[in-house]
Amino acid sequence: MPCRLVLLALFCLPLLATASGETINLDIGTPPVIVVKHSLAQRTSRLVRFYEAGVIGLGHDGMIKLRDASRLNLAQRQIAEKLIDNENPDRNSLIYALAEAHGGQSAEPAARRAQVRRWHEQFHSGWWIEDARGNWLRKP
Secondary structure (H helix, E strand, O other), rough: OOHHHHHHEEEEEEOOOOOOOEEEEEOOHHHHHHHHHHHHHHHHHHHHHHHOOOOOOEOOOOOOOEOOOOOOOOHHHHHHHHHHHHHHHHHHHHHHHHHHHHHHOOHHHHHHHHHHHHHHHHOOOOOEEOOOOOEEOOOO
């Protein structure tokens, strides 16, 4: 019976198949992935207020971008920019760690596509997302 539970758990892991048939497990638990996800999670609560205010948004490439800083004073803008400057390298590090866990540099494009898709799915309704043309739209 315990073997069946383990097998069931393995089949339930979120796996994304790429066009080339390569499968990317975004929830793989390698130490580098865990470390980067922890760093990203620690920053999330500070980013939320800027997402909700429409100041920052999710770029088409999965990176966080300053969208509208017109309502920020200098100190608030500096905080937002520093958060972005820390967030985006961690996002790239997560993608590289996922690729490494799936065979190395050749898996990086598939890992990037899969992770960007997940970030788009996880983004809250009403927050701003950039489309492929560079236009900003609120997520429905």
